[in-house]
Amino acid sequence: MILSDLLNDLKKLLPNGVNLLAVSKGHPSKSIRLLVDHGQLEYGESRLQEALPKTIDLSDMDDIRWHFIGRLQANKVRKVVQIFDFIHSVDSFSIAERIARISREENRSPKVMLQVKFFEDPTKGGFSVSELQEGWQHLTELSNLNIIGLMTILPIGLDLDVRRKLFKDCRTFADELGLKDCSMGMSGDWQEAVDAGSTWIRVGSLLFGDRVK
Numbered sequence: 412m413i414l415s416d417l418l419n420d421l422k423k424l425l426p427n428g429v430n431l432l433a434v435s436k437g438h439p440s441k442s443i444r445l446l447v448d449h450g451q452l453e454y455g456e457s458r459l460q461e462a463l464p465k466t467i468d469l470s471d472m473d474d475i476r477w478h479f480i481g482r483l484q485a486n487k488v489r490k491v492v493q494i495f496d497f498i499h500s501v502d503s504f505s506i507a508e509r510i511a512r513i514s515r516e517e518n519r520s521p522k523v524m525l526q527v528k529f530f531e532d533p534t535k536g537g538f539s540v541s542e543l544q545e546g547w548q549h550l551t552e553l554s555n556l557n558i559i560g561l562m563t564i565l566p567i568g569l570d571l572d573v574r575r576k577l578f579k580d581c582r583t584f585a586d587e588l589g590l591k592d593c594s595m596g597m598s599g600d601w602q603e604a605v606d607a608g609s610t611w612i613r614v615g616s617l618l619f620g621d622r623v624k
């Protein structure tokens with residue numbers, strides 16, 4: 412199937428209020444350009460080194476909004492704040508503080524989501540629920556940190572009912588904190604994420620096919 416048909420089919424299935432983030436990591440600028448021509452403006456990248464040349468290639472398309480979804484290293488924060496409109500993967504207090512400080516210096520205010528683990532997974536970053544509850548007051552007091560929601564990534568291989576429960580946990584926690592957005596759901600689990608109240612699904616391979624490394 413061609414890319415633009417896949418895009419339209421997927422979009423038709425999404426309820427109002429659910430945004431499609433096209434995860435373009437591992438795919439060239441020309442694939443992005445094709446989707447921009449079909450109205451898709453939100454793109455997710457997880458590595459700054461890979462994203463930078465694409466943002467330069469596509470700088471003529473100034474409606475594109477770039478979303479950073481990968482693990483954010485301290486020394487990359489300034490560039491990410493300069494280029495990206497959203498950061499989905501804020502996974503520690505120190506990175507949050509750094510984003511706040513640098514956003515102030517750069518006069519930028521990227522929309523930020525806090526990555527939370529609802530399932531113990533040592534391979535992934537993210538706040539635990541209790542850690543975030545304890546530090547929440549502190550985070551809300553940081554100026555220039557525009558927190559809009561929570562983000563979660565589920566480990567692979569979980570049963571459907573477990574996935575549904577964990578996505579619901581994320582939605583419930585976001586509601587408790589008064590946050591509108593939940594960035595959850597990828598190619599393999601976007602449907603249950605949408606059912607549970609996702610507002611951003613992050614879809615790569617379903618849309619673009621297998622990634623070239």
Ligand SMILES: *Cc1c(COP(=O)(O)O)cnc(C)c1O
Nearest residue numbers: 434457480597598613614615616
């Ligand atoms: C790569 C990636 C995705 C997209 O994964 P697919 O399974 O290809 O849809 C979504 N979120 C994050 C954080 C990713 O790194």
